[in-house]
Amino acid sequence: MKALDDIRVIDLSHVLAAPFCTMMLADMGAEVIKIEPPSGDDSREFGPFFEPDEKGDEQSGYFVSLNRNKKSTSINLKTEEGKEILRKLIAGADVVVENFRPNTMKKLGFSYEEIKEIKSDIIYCSICGFGHDALPEYATKPAYDMVAQAYSGLMSITGPKGGPPCRVGTSVGDIVAGHQAAIGILSALWHREKTGEGQHVDISMVDGLVSILENAISRYTIKGEVPEPLGTAHPNIAPFQSFPTKDDYIITPIGNDGLWEKFCEAIGKEELVDHPKFKDNRLRCENLDELVSRLEEVMKTKTTEEWIEIFEESGLPYSPLNRIDDVVDDDNINYRNMIEEVEQPDLGKVEVTGSPFKLSKTPGEVETHAPKLGEHNEEVLTELLDYSQQEVEKLKENEVLNEPK
Known part of the structure; x- marks a missing residue:
C-alpha cells in the first residue's frame, strides 16, 4: 500500500514547476496521468540527452528526471474528441494540476469553474508566476524561474559580497x-475528506520565494536595512560561512557561543574565545570583517581533509564543498537511495534522483520509468474510460491521439 493509493491526478503540466509537483505525488503512490500535446511536453527537447541504444531515439535527461512513475497520453485538446476524453478523465479524478498562464485553461474550456461542473469536489491546482488571484496587470504576465527569483528579491541577496546579482544554481522558483x-x-484532499468540498489551489512562484526569504524581510521591516549579498556568510550568525583551505574550501556553521569555544580550541586559537570583539555572537557579527580575516589566515594553513579530521574529532558541524560528482558517489546519499537506477525504454539503466520522502510505512519510491510520449494512450482509454480498440484506432486516424513514440 502507498500513501496516495486511489488518488488519481490529471497532470496538464509542462517543463518543471507542476511536473515536479506531480512527480512527488506519483512517488507517494498517486496515479498520475500526464496529458501531453501531440508535440509532447516542451522539456522533451531539453538537454542533456541520453544516447539511445541501436533501436531507440535519444531522450531528454531533463524530462526523464521529472516524470518517473507517470503515465503519458498524447491528446490533441484542440479537437472536440480530445476535449471529451479529458472531460471523462476529470470525471474520474481527484486532482487536476496545470501550470499555464491563467487564461490558457479558460481558452481550452478547462478553467476551475468549468471543471467544477464536471466534478464538483475536484482539487484543481494552478501554478503560475504571480498567481491567478492577482492584480490584473500581473495575473497574465509570463514568468520563468529567473523572473520569480528576480522579482521576489532572492537574486538581490544571492552571490558574492559586492558582486552582481546571481541566480541560485537550481531553478528554485519552480x-x-x-x-x-x-x-x-494534500491539504485540500484532507479538507475534502472531512467536508466533501473541492477547491482551487492557487500557487504563485513569486509567493513561494518570498515565503522562504527567512530573515531578509524582518531585517528590513525591523531595522530598515536592505539586505545585500554576503557570499556564503550568514547575516546574523558568525562565523557561519565557507573558508578557503590550503587546497579547497570548508564550511563552518558555528551557531552558538558553545560551538565558538570548541571551534577556537580546534583551530588552536583559544585566545579568541574571550576576545572583547568576538566573545559573543553579536560582537562577532559586528566585527565580522576582522574576524574573517583572522580566521582565513588559520584555515589556509591546512588542507580540507586535515580540517575534516580535526572537526570530526571535535564534534563540530562542518562540510566539505561537495561538487556534483562527489554527491552522486557519496556513501550516505546512496545509502539513503537519493541516486537510483531506473530501466528506461531504449536506454537501459539510467540514474535519477530518488524520493526524499522516507516514511517508515509508506515511503516515496521510484518504481517506473519516465513514459515515452503517448505510451499509455491505449491503456488509459480502454481500461479507465472503456473505449473499444476500434474507437482508439479511429481517434488515432483522426489525429486526436498520437501513436506512442
Whole structure:
C-alpha cells in the first residue's frame, strides 16, 4: 500500500514547476496521468540527452528526471474528441494540476469553474508566476524561474559580497512552487475528506520565494536595512560561512557561543574565545570583517581533509564543498537511495534522483520509468474510460491521439 493509493491526478503540466509537483505525488503512490500535446511536453527537447541504444531515439535527461512513475497520453485538446476524453478523465479524478498562464485553461474550456461542473469536489491546482488571484496587470504576465527569483528579491541577496546579482544554481522558483503545490493539494484532499468540498489551489512562484526569504524581510521591516549579498556568510550568525583551505574550501556553521569555544580550541586559537570583539555572537557579527580575516589566515594553513579530521574529532558541524560528482558517489546519499537506477525504454539503466520522502510505512519510491510520449494512450482509454480498440484506432486516424513514440 502507498500513501496516495486511489488518488488519481490529471497532470496538464509542462517543463518543471507542476511536473515536479506531480512527480512527488506519483512517488507517494498517486496515479498520475500526464496529458501531453501531440508535440509532447516542451522539456522533451531539453538537454542533456541520453544516447539511445541501436533501436531507440535519444531522450531528454531533463524530462526523464521529472516524470518517473507517470503515465503519458498524447491528446490533441484542440479537437472536440480530445476535449471529451479529458472531460471523462476529470470525471474520474481527484486532482487536476496545470501550470499555464491563467487564461490558457479558460481558452481550452478547462478553467476551475468549468471543471467544477464536471466534478464538483475536484482539487484543481494552478501554478503560475504571480498567481491567478492577482492584480490584473500581473495575473497574465509570463514568468520563468529567473523572473520569480528576480522579482521576489532572492537574486538581490544571492552571490558574492559586492558582486552582481546571481541566480541560485537550481531553478528554485519552480521547485519551491512545486513543493508548495503538493502541500496545498494534500491539504485540500484532507479538507475534502472531512467536508466533501473541492477547491482551487492557487500557487504563485513569486509567493513561494518570498515565503522562504527567512530573515531578509524582518531585517528590513525591523531595522530598515536592505539586505545585500554576503557570499556564503550568514547575516546574523558568525562565523557561519565557507573558508578557503590550503587546497579547497570548508564550511563552518558555528551557531552558538558553545560551538565558538570548541571551534577556537580546534583551530588552536583559544585566545579568541574571550576576545572583547568576538566573545559573543553579536560582537562577532559586528566585527565580522576582522574576524574573517583572522580566521582565513588559520584555515589556509591546512588542507580540507586535515580540517575534516580535526572537526570530526571535535564534534563540530562542518562540510566539505561537495561538487556534483562527489554527491552522486557519496556513501550516505546512496545509502539513503537519493541516486537510483531506473530501466528506461531504449536506454537501459539510467540514474535519477530518488524520493526524499522516507516514511517508515509508506515511503516515496521510484518504481517506473519516465513514459515515452503517448505510451499509455491505449491503456488509459480502454481500461479507465472503456473505449473499444476500434474507437482508439479511429481517434488515432483522426489525429486526436498520437501513436506512442
